[in-house]
Amino acid sequence: MSPLVFDIQRFSIHDGPGIRTVIFFKGCNLECPWCQNPESISLKPEIAYYPNKCIDSRDCVTTCAHNAISFNDKIGINRDICARCEKCTVTCFSEAIRVIGKEYTVKELMHEILQDLDYYNASGGGVTFSGGEPTMHIDFIYELLVQCKSHGIQTNIETNGLFSWNKFQKILPLLDLIYFDIKIADCSEHKKYLSRSNEKIHFNMQQLVEAKAPVQFRLPLIPEYTATNKNLTGVVKLLNKCKIEAIHLLPYHSMGEGKGEKVASCLPKLGFNPFSSSEIKGLELFFENENIQTLLYR
Numbered sequence: 001m002s003p004l005v006f007d008i009q010r011f012s013i014h015d016g017p018g019i020r021t022v023i024f025f026k027g028c029n030l031e032c033p034w035c036q037n038p039e040s041i042s043l044k045p046e047i048a049y050y051p052n053k054c055i056d057s058r059d060c061v062t063t064c065a066h067n068a069i070s071f072n073d074k075i076g077i078n079r080d081i082c083a084r085c086e087k088c089t090v091t092c093f094s095e096a097i098r099v100i101g102k103e104y105t106v107k108e109l110m111h112e113i114l115q116d117l118d119y120y121n122a123s124g125g126g127v128t129f130s131g132g133e134p135t136m137h138i139d140f141i142y143e144l145l146v147q148c149k150s151h152g153i154q155t156n157i158e159t160n161g162l163f164s165w166n167k168f169q170k171i172l173p174l175l176d177l178i179y180f181d182i183k184i185a186d187c188s189e190h191k192k193y194l195s196r197s198n199e200k201i202h203f204n205m206q207q208l209v210e211a212k213a214p215v216q217f218r219l220p221l222i223p224e225y226t227a228t229n230k231n232l233t234g235v236v237k238l239l240n241k242c243k244i245e246a247i248h249l250l251p252y253h254s255m256g257e258g259k260g261e262k263v264a265s266c267l268p269k270l271g272f273n274p275f276s277s278s279e280i281k282g283l284e285l286f287f288e289n290e291n292i293q294t295l296l297y298r
Contacts, residue, residue: 022129023112059091106143162201181218
């Protein structure tokens with residue numbers, strides 16, 4: 001079975017150089033409270049409900065043979081008994097109920113990618129594999145990468161770093177760029193907040209640096225999680241240990257919290273305020289004072 005894709009974003013300019021097509025795969029091996037794509041965490045297809053699109057026909061209620069959809073002032077979906085048969089999405093003409101996650105073959109995805117080949121060539125762009133965590137599907141990604149390189153397409157992957165190094169080496173020669181996210185430096189706090197230890201992540205960081213891989217390290221700046229003095233100091237020590245001289249900074253925004261409601265995500269609503277310009281500047285100076293260059297992602 002091919003992995004599920006939950007979005008294909010064309011004409012992206014934020015996920016690598018030039019104009020890009022970004023393929024978002026479902027499935028993630030971490031549970032970051034600030035996840036920007038909570039609909040990507042599960043490997044399985046999900047039913048999403050968009051109440052602003054609902055026209056109150058209630059056809060979904062009568063269609064559902066499992067009684068997973070009810071109406072009591074508003075539509076409710078019991079995902080514990082939902083069979084993911086997708087019949088409700090067929091009867092919902094307003095697309096208030098949708099399936100998140102579609103299976104693609106390598107051939108089908110390459111058809112999507114090749115549509116914008118001229119734009120890649122003109123802008124120095126290409127394709128980026130994201131998620132979720134795309135390295136959970138390394139064999140499938142490998143086949144895509146082989147096809148992309150046969151067409152001269154620049155390739156990038158965005159990863160949380162929690163992968164098997166032995167398996168990752170299979171795709172490494174086919175990657176022109178790697179975006180590697182560092183999150184929480186302390187092992188116990190990483191496991192507490194993100195559900196998994198970071199020992200393998202730190203190992204993979206070192207391996208990529210020693211292999212002189214085309215990797216750029218990034219840090220999401222999340223209040224109370226990653227942007228604390230303790231974690232920032234830990235990140236600096238980790239960067240110094242691996243002899244990494246630059247970091248991309250990704251400031252917090254709350255876009256993912258609205259997405260989570262659509263699929264009844266268990267992730268918390270953080271509700272943090274965005275960093276002010278002066279706070280961002282202070283975070284940049286923190287790293288620069290440690291002789292670590294910063295690049296701010298806006």
